[in-house]
Amino acid sequence: MNRAEKEQYLREYEVLKKKGKPFFPYAVLKDSAMMFVVVVVVVAMSLVLGAEQGPKADPTTTTYVPRPEWYFFFLFEVLRVIKPPELVPLATIGIPTIAMVLLLLLPFYDRNPERRPERRPIATTAGIMTIVAMAYLTFLGAAAGSPTEIEMEVEPQYEAGREVAAGLGCLACHKFGENGNSLAPDLTHIGAKLPANAIERTVRVGPSFMPPYEDLPPDKFDDLIDFLSSLQ
């Protein structure tokens, strides 16, 4: 904005301000109503959703798949999408840092005096696209499934075993269909590759860096083996 544009803005603003109403009580009233809404929403969320406490932090477990708070899902998702190791720093630090710097310096590179959104097509489009991208990445991050969720369709009698596998955090290393990681063998079709007794032995002793699961309650252990054997 050049000097004339600045002066014109200030002049117009003075006029609009003169035509306005005093902050107290008019704006104060609206703000108070909004504050009331905020309190009601927070109280309602606390009453409905509560504050559940998970199992105690255990630095020795290696099977827990970490999940950030939902408003960091979009960052988490950028990290998941960008896989090549040499690009990881770009995803983790580069993109968020560039986004923050762009946001911080916005008034210094957007020097267009126009304020109406429909007359600032580039800014408005960029803003809407940023919102859509963040919403989409947040959605993807949320839909990636909780760390303890295996989305494979199984016959009803194997659902108990599926829950056991999910609860143990097998997904931290193994892949089940669309879920999980590829540190250890893919278990999507493990039932077709190994007989049930071989699966049972593997789960019991835990080869390589896999932890042994022989201390599992017998019924859960059997459910787990039945589920794994059913994966054809």
Add this chain to the structure above:
Amino acid sequence: MKFPQQLIPGPLKRPSAPGERGNGSGNGNGNGAGPVDQLKEVPADLVGWVDERTGGSGFLTGMLYRKVPKGTNWFYTLGSATLFAFVVQALTGVFLAMYYTPSADEAYASITHLTNDVFLGEFVRGMHKWGASLMVILVFLHMGRTFFFGAYKYPRELNWVIGVVLLILTLVMGFTGYLLPFDQRSFWATVVGVNINGTGPIIGPYLSDFLRAGPEFGATTLARFYAIHMLLVPGLLIALIGAHLYLVVKLGTTAPPWVSAERKPKSLREEQV
């Protein structure tokens, strides 16, 4: 809508235009008045006493009766809603701090005690937990309003910069607060978060060493997150919110961009006469 004028102590009344009579300074002239009348003067006298020693009434009346531009709508309440969400977080946070032990051995047990035994403990913890999400949403909505209304333009560029720093600090609060319950979820998410910081160029490794208080997650890591969450960032937030509000009062809130002063040049000329 009229606010009952008699409820406002004299020095805080809207300054009247020169020549206009009426809501004067409210100096109690108690001569000949009954005890009830004298009692009525007490609030005005008290305010007058403070004002005589601080000179604060000029600032307060200036702030309260400053004009808000024509066309201001509900979108303009998002900022105060965010502020109020922060106040809720601050108050519930104080109560949580009364029961919380920031040590790796006792943190989890102190949260269990707070959740299960303390009167309304789970309720207050739920307010703090969900209030954080609500505050993040409100910060983004407030920023969206500012962006699409072009309110970050001259002369409010600096306030936009302060606002972006407030957004970053709010996210830092979310990140550091997430570890404090010290359950599996919060622990592992924080381990990964700190490791991600470590992949950053140049300062990355130093930043993650600073956050962990060493090369590994240890006994002092939790205390460090607690201090950042409880002292460092809230202090910065309060100071910057103060600066943000000061600039809002000083520069005034913007009018919606489609409200034009030039639409009716005739009435404009009348105003200026």
